[in-house]
Amino acid sequence: MLSYIVRRVLATIPVMAVVALFVFSLLYIAPGDPAAVIAGDQATPEDVERIRASLGLDRPFLIRFGEWAFRILQGDMGNSIFTNLPVTTMIAQRIEPTLSLMALTLLLAIFIAVPMGVVAAWKQGTIIDRAVMVFAVLGFSVPVFVVGYLLAYVFALELDWLPVQGYTSFSEGLWPWLENLILPAIALGGVYIALIARITRATMLEVLSQDYIRTARAKGVGQRGILFLHALKNAAVPIVTVIGIGIALLIGGAVVTESVFAIPGLGRLTVDAILRRDYPVIQGVVLLFSFIYVLVNLAIDLAYTLFDPRIRY
């Protein structure tokens, strides 16, 4: 097992290298002249040349990539074109709201979606099952910012239960923090809940048809015991896998959700950076999120080997 863990950890290195190489080479892949695009329409030829030099586009690709990768490994993501601050500093200032939002959404989604999927599988074919499936299709179809505006309109503007926009740091208390994040978390969680509920239902249906479930029933195990102790435990691997993969949806959705609810996080940083064509910042955010995504899925993979004795490598 130890050798598996080592191999699995080592296997993430080429993946991260590809991510880094790709994010870096976007500057070269993008159609048109990135330096001219970043400089904007009013730029003089000198401005364009200055930006070209600062991005290193005037030097050979491989040398430039080597230097860049070396600095990334040392934790230096370069400086913003607009503010000239180090990208790492800018990210550090904005990371708390984003991580708060994502963590809350993750918790919320798991606590809503897994029971939904379990009940749908248990009551297969009934109106409850149908309702869960309809919700799943809607969750996939209604974009996160649409849900966001709807929630904000109903619960913040009309009913006045929660604040419309903004963010309060966790250090100022649990409720002020939570109050601002509930609506964004529900909006962001929509797709994620749909995804997890659907997989939970499908896996549970499969597990519930297994012989050991019938045996448990014959033994006289109660319905709740069967569902949550026998079935859900055995259905855990695909569900947890999907929770890990779905984090990509959370990351993408966070960018938009933060715009709708005016949360000053990494999403807002990204959107501001797009408007200013501040590519080093965008690059930094993309790299950071991709690495988080790879690491989360690595952790989940490794967790299987610890929690599921059936998995042997």
Place this chain on the structure above:
Amino acid sequence: MASAHTAPLGLAPGAAAPSGPPQEVAAAAPMPDVLPAVKPRKGFVGFIRRHPTIAIGGFLLLVMLLIAVFAPYLGTVDPTALAPARRTREPSAEYWFGTDMLGRDVYSRVLYGARVSLIVGFAVALLSSVVGLAIGLVSGFVRVLDGIVMRIMDGLMSIPPILLAIALMALTRGSVRNVVIAITIAEIPRVSRLVRGVVLSLREQPYVEAAVASGTRMPVIILRHILPNTLAPITVQATYICASAMIIEAILSFIGAGTPPIIPSWGNIMAEGRALWQVKPYIVFFPAVFLSVTVLAVNLLGDGLRDALDPRMAKRL
């Protein structure tokens, strides 16, 4: 799907013998109405009956397509015509969906917006399917390249699609073409992984082995045995990609990284309505409804196609 639960318990095993055409059964022995004779209807009507999700999704999508094509004839005005004198009018008989901050008619903009969404959705679905198919075939057949190609795909898949598209759009000028390219690049890995999986499992099939053994040349095998079998899963995947592309396009435009503001796309209309949404929510509301309904239609179509084309998959999800 629910047959195991709803089947009457008292039914004797022999009573359900489904052999022979239904008419013969009815003539031979009039049975109690426990198991009504199933007469699968053929043709278009039968297909619709059996796959209601395809019917609903297809119908909604067709309506959107017609709206997009005939937008100029549906009582619209020039969607880019500015009229500062009549800005932010509430929806009324004259302006069905109201007017925006610059006095433009939201109804006309929303109808024309259908064009952008559908073009982006279809173009991305088609392009990423074709490119993904090619990469998947190469990866599945040329084993030397497989490792490298799949590592690259793993890396690409580790970048959340929206962020990948944002990064690409930050480096290019906003245009429908560039939006299509950006989203396609983000979606290719999923198709190529799918195709590779199908190819690898097909290569083990006896009929493919038989074809190889009888000396059929590789291109013929691919054309005759492999490609037809990848068609169904790719079609299903393509509908989901179409739905996700339409959402990503709207998101890109909404945050200002998509189509240029001059083009009326649903994301752009919502982006412009954003500043005023607390007082004039209708500017955001109408494009949001159209976008959601269109994506819903495509997703329903995808679910229906999946059930119809891949019964094994249908049982699982």
